[in-house]
Amino acid sequence: MAESIEEDDSAYIIKDGDYVVLKRGDIYKAVQIQIKKKVMFEKQWLFLEKAVGQLYSTSFEVVSGGHLEPQKAKTTESSTEAGSDNRNIVDDGKSQKLTRDDIETLKEQGLKGQEIIQQLIDNSSTFRDKTEFSQQKYIKKKKKKYESTITVLRPSCRILAMMYHGREPGKICHLRYDTLAQMLTLGNIHAGGKVLVFETCAGLVLGAVMERMGGYGKVVQMYPGDGPVQAGLESFGFPPHFHDTLHTFPIGHVNALLAGTLDTGPPKELALQEKQDRMEAKRKKLAVAAALLEGKNADGLIIASRFHPSPVLLGLIKFLAPSRPFVVYSQYKEPLIECYTKLKENSNKEHCAVINLQLTDSWLRHYQVLPNRTHPVLQMSGGGGYLLSGTTVDMQYAKAASSQQAVEQPPAKKLKLTSSEG
Numbered sequence: 452m453a454e455s456i457e458e459d460d461s462a463y464i465i466k467d468g469d470y471v472v473l474k475r476g477d478i479y480k481a482v483q484i485q486i487k488k489k490v491m492f493e494k495q496w497l498f499l500e501k502a503v504g505q506l507y508s509t510s511f512e513v514v515s516g517g518h519l520e521p522q523k524a525k526t527t528e529s530s531t532e533a534g535s536d537n538r539n540i541v542d543d544g545k546s547q548k549l550t551r552d553d554i555e556t557l558k559e560q561g562l563k564g565q566e567i568i569q570q571l572i573d574n575s576s577t578f579r580d581k582t583e584f585s586q587q588k589y590i591k592k593k594k595k596k597y598e599s600t601i602t603v604l605r606p607s608c609r610i611l612a613m614m615y616h617g618r619e620p621g622k623i624c625h626l627r628y629d630t631l632a633q634m635l636t637l638g639n640i641h642a643g644g645k646v647l648v649f650e651t652c653a654g655l656v657l658g659a660v661m662e663r664m665g666g667y668g669k670v671v672q673m674y675p676g677d678g679p680v681q682a683g684l685e686s687f688g689f690p691p692h693f694h695d696t697l698h699t700f701p702i703g704h705v706n707a708l709l710a711g712t713l714d715t716g717p718p719k720e721l722a723l724q725e726k727q728d729r730m731e732a733k734r735k736k737l738a739v740a741a742a743l744l745e746g747k748n749a750d751g752l753i754i755a756s757r758f759h760p761s762p763v764l765l766g767l768i769k770f771l772a773p774s775r776p777f778v779v780y781s782q783y784k785e786p787l788i789e790c791y792t793k794l795k796e797n798s799n800k801e802h803c804a805v806i807n808l809q810l811t812d813s814w815l816r817h818y819q820v821l822p823n824r825t826h827p828v829l830q831m832s833g834g835g836g837y838l839l840s841g842t843t844v845d846m847q848y849a850k851a852a853s854s855q856q857a858v859e860q861p862p863a864k865k866l867k868l869t870s871s872e873g
Contacts, residue, residue: 465502465509465603470688472604472614473497476595479614481606481686489517492601502603512563513599522600533583548574564598571597584824606687608635608659615655615683616832623652623683624757625782627835630813631656634753635663637840638778642667644750645743647770649673649702649763651756654683657697660753666693671743673702673767675758700740705766708741715741744770752777760839761790765797768805773845777805780838784810787839794841804844812837 465471465484473480473492482490486500496517502509511519549571557567571593572578578586604610612628620626634656640646640663648670650656657672664670666689672679679699707713715738722730743749749770754760760779768777781787787810794805813835817828 463507463605465505465507467500467503470606470686471499471502471507472606472610472686474602474604475600477617479604479610479617481611481614495599497601499603505603507605508602510600510602513601514563519601533579533581533586546575546577547571564594564600567597568593608632608662608687611655611658611683611686615653623655624755624780625834625836626652626655626755626780627813627815627832629815630780630835630838631659633811633813633838634755634778634780635659637776637838638751638753639776640664640751640753645669645671645748646751646753647671647673647744647749647767649752649754649756649767651675651680651758652683654681654685656753656755657681658684658687658689661689661693661697662687664696666690666696668696669743670697671740671749672697672699673705673763674699675702698740698743699736700744701737702763702766704737704741708744709766709769713741748772750775753780754778755780760786761793764790765793768843771843773843775843776840777843778838778840780836782834782836784812784837787837790839805841806844808839808841810837810839 467484467486469484471482471484473482473490475493478493480492482492482499484499484503486503487498489496489498491497495513497513498516498518501519502511505511505521510522512522514520554567554571557570562570568590572590578589581589608631609628612623612626612631615623616625616627638646638660640660642665644664645668646660646664648657648660649672657670661670661684672681674680704713715734747770749772752764752767752771752775754763754767754777756763760781764777764779771777779787779790791808791810794808815835816831819826819828
């Protein structure tokens, strides 16, 4: 029992080679911990080796030379004196006795951010006349400027989604983290399932699905072009057995697979040994993924792509088992409206029947929660995109139900015609 507890605890300790997320304020960056290797974060070079052995979510202060030092649990103490209002305070730029040169001298002397802030408070002639709210606002502003504090976080779906959305939203099709959470819920992603994923979001959606499945089940990534894009997947730092559940399949071969003409056999012509080995490994991966798809018994389908979703959805929905969910994300609603219309039109034709079609949009707003100052944050995201979700139905059952309904309906009453003379 003790050994298992130690193994569980070790997952919360930062180790050499781990993928982590650095946080400063609202800025995030995913990096890998490597001894004696410096990384750039917010225009500052850092060495992360002193983070090894510390717990995740530990805050560090950047000292001279870019090294990290665990931050001590102490805060800047402000004076208990506070004014009743700010009407008599004149912002003429002369209230601070310390000049820029004085502050630079304090930095050269090795004073830390908290100590510099305390010096600024002591040398401010108007700080004690400010209201308590204004004092806290002043301290917060100076902390942002002079304190160099970094928090090392364990990567997760939510943190990485916030990182991408804040730094490079175009890489993930402007997918917001609350919308991603809805996709995982509507897609019924769980351990032990078989899920199809088609995304062009740098591997973020793929990583979120694998994180939710916990290393149990099968994930088939359908990719366009020459190879799958999995840059964001590396930032999750999954253990090796997670990657054993991942399989890839080119979406350009879907029609051949459905028609039964996909060739997964060995190459007919022998090439160079190195090239032959590479082609053989690629062929085996393709054969394994094709075998997973041929059963047409996938448990879920998730699509989040910059491409038009209609042909992708109509092609991949055929691999789903009956009574299975699918979710399609788009930054714009017009492509999803077209998908909705085509699914309705083709439900009783060659495609799989669907029910419970829903087209929704996401809306999220943050709130500042402080004593006597709780209000919505003035700046917010303009939109979280749109989701089309639904559930597949067995085609034979759908046809039988529709025919039975037609039989059970009573025939229309015929009107009796009477002839009139004259």
